[in-house]
Amino acid sequence: MPRSLSGRSFLKLLDFSTEEIQYLLELAKDFKRMKRAGTPHKYLAGKNIVLLFEKTSTRTRCSFEVAGNDLGMGVTYLDPGSSQMGKKESLEDTAKVLGRMFDGIEYRGFDQQIVENLAKHAGVPVWNGLTTDFHPTQMLADVLTIEEHFGHYKGLTMVFMGDARNNVANSLMVVSAKLGINFVACGPKDNMPDDKLVKTCKAIAKENGCTITLTEDVKKGTKNADVIYTDIWVSMGEPDEIWEQRIKLLSPYQVNDAVMANANPGAIFLHCLPSFHDLETTIGVDIHKKFGLPEMEVTDKVFRSPQSKVFDEAENRMHTIKAVMYATLK
Ligand code: CP
Ligand code: NVA
Numbered sequence: 001m002p003r004s005l006s007g008r009s010f011l012k013l014l015d016f017s018t019e020e021i022q023y024l025l026e027l028a029k030d031f032k033r034m035k036r037a038g039t040p041h042k043y044l045a046g047k048n049i050v051l052l053f054e055k056t057s058t059r060t061r062c063s064f065e066v067a068g069n070d071l072g073m074g075v076t077y078l079d080p081g082s083s084q085m086g087k088k089e090s091l092e093d094t095a096k097v098l099g100r101m102f103d104g105i106e107y108r109g110f111d112q113q114i115v116e117n118l119a120k121h122a123g124v125p126v127w128n129g130l131t132t133d134f135h136p137t138q139m140l141a142d143v144l145t146i147e148e149h150f151g152h153y154k155g156l157t158m159v160f161m162g163d164a165r166n167n168v169a170n171s172l173m174v175v176s177a178k179l180g181i182n183f184v185a186c187g188p189k190d191n192m193p194d195d196k197l198v199k200t201c202k203a204i205a206k207e208n209g210c211t212i213t214l215t216e217d218v219k220k221g222t223k224n225a226d227v228i229y230t231d232i233w234v235s236m237g238e239p240d241e242i243w244e245q246r247i248k249l250l251s252p253y254q255v256n257d258a259v260m261a262n263a264n265p266g267a268i269f270l271h272c273l274p275s276f277h278d279l280e281t282t283i284g285v286d287i288h289k290k291f292g293l294p295e296m297e298v299t300d301k302v303f304r305s306p307q308s309k310v311f312d313e314a315e316n317r318m319h320t321i322k323a324v325m326y327a328t329l330k
Contacts (some may be wrong), residue, residue, distance in 0.1 A: 003214055005327040009119040009126040012112065012134045013174045014200070018208065021140070021178055022080035027323035028144055028316070035070065035319065040070050044329055047103040050076045052083060052118075053129070054057070054109030055236045059273065059317045060129045060137065064106050067322035076102070095121035105330055107131075109235060125328040126320075132237060135167040138272050139175040140320035146181075146312040154180040155210070158227040159263070162253045162297055163246070164214070165193050168272050169229045173212060184185055184213045186221030188249050218252060218259065226264035229270045230255045230297045247291055255298040260307060269298070269308040277303035279293025 005020060013021065034041045049066050061077065068075040085094040091114060098105050099122035107115045108129035119126035128136055146153045158176055160169045163183035170193055176183035183205070185192055192198075192214050202212045215221040222228060230253075233246040255269060276284045276296040286291055294300075302308060 003328070007125060007136060008328050008329055010136060010324050010328060011115055011119055011126065011128045012135070013136045013139060013178060016178070018178050018180075021143075021175065024140055024320065024323045025144055025147070026329060027327055028140065028320040031070075031322045031326070032144075032316075032319040041070060041267055043326060044103075046074030047072075047329060048074040048076070048101070049104040049106065049325070050078060050098055050102045051106045051129070052078050052085065052098075052108070054080050054085075054107075055130065057081070057129070060106075060108060060321075063137075063318040063321040064127075064129065064172060064325075066318050067325060068217075070322060071326060072097055073103075073185050073325075091117050092121045094118075095126075096123070099123040102181050102326060110298060127324060127328070130167060130236075132235075133167055134171045135272065136175075137317065137321050137324060138168060138325070139171045141313055141316035142172065142229070142270055142272070143175060143179060143181075144316045144320055145270065145309050146268070148312065148316075149309060150226065156183070156226040157182040157184065157224050157264075158229060159184040159186050159225040160223050161218075161222070161228060161230045161255055161259065162250045163187060163231060163233055163235070165191050166231060166235050168229075169193060170197060172229060173201045174204075176210065177201040177208060177212060180208040180210045182210045182213070184215060184221050185217060187253050189216055191249065219262060222259050222262045226267050227270055228255055228259060228263055228267055231272055232274065233297055239315055243287060244291065247287070247293065247296070250297070251293075254296070255302050257299070257301065258304055259304070267307065269302055269310070270313050271298060271303070271308075271310045273314055275309055277311070 049329045095118045104125045106127045106129045112131045112133040115128045164187035205212050233250045277298050
């Protein structure tokens with residue numbers, strides 16, 4: 001058992017030991033069992049949290065809200081346009097004010113430095129709900145989903161396909177290194193994770209008996225994969241003009257039948273969501289009109305196949321976020 005996480009912020013997985021991440025996963029399993037059994041768990045009644053979103057969200061916002069309510073807390077949501085932060089009030093002042101009123105603060109937005117600074121000044125735990133660099137709560141849900149499916153995660157191989165330098169890919173590389181999962185970033189060389197982060201993760205991976213591999217080769221990269229993971233090709237905060245270039249660059253890394261067939265038999269497909277796998281979104285329709293693509297980072301067939309565990313993964317966001325809030329606020 002790790003020492004208590006009480007009072008800690010959850011900003012990036014690099015700040016947490018293997019044992020601490022395992023402890024959060026165990027807690028999440030307990031909370032999932034309680035939720036399924038209908039056992040009340042209002043362990044944090046009387047506390048209040050605020051959710052600061054500078055980017056849009058479905059899963060992360062709802063997970064924090066439902067988990068907060070289940071734990072008995074008051075939850076306040078501030079949307080991208082309705083706080084003074086950064087416009088009329090400095091980050092430091094905002095953090096100090098919110099820290100006086102709330103027991104915990106969730107932040108989704110841009111630079112990692114913003115969430116790090118919030119934590120520095122708030123005096124209460126701050127949780128990273130996604131920055132340009134990292135998306136650490138997502139990875140807890142991903143690993144929980146992998147463990148539920150395979151019964152374990154250590155020694156498995158996870159391949160991230162596509163924009164391998166985005167927040168999700170970075171965080172997957174870190175969590176893999178920490179938990180002994182072999183990680184492969186499979187994408188074009190200009191979309192590979194930052195050298196410094198790769199070096200740090202390789203050193204952590206060595207300690208935990210696993211490997212970090214970067215490859216542009218889809219065939220080699222996806223061979224022996226137990227988990228094929230992808231994410232959208234243009235992340236929030238990136239300009240619309242970049243779509244054309246990304247489509248050209250990342251189309252060879254689409255997750256399709258050929259990719260799944262090349263992976264291990266029994267491999268699963270994960271995606272943090274939202275996903276462009278059909279023409280049921282306005283952006284999907286727009287891209288189809290401009291570039292002719294009916295689906296993007298994953299085919300609709302793979303997305304809807306039995307190998308796809310994306311909705312288990314989405315549900316697990318709530319159980320794992322509950323674990324993070326409980327561990328840091330109790
Ligand atoms: N996966 C994820 O973070 O989804 P949202 O953007 O809907 O929160
Ligand atoms: N890379 C994506 C993740 C969304 C959950 C983004 O930042 O938009």
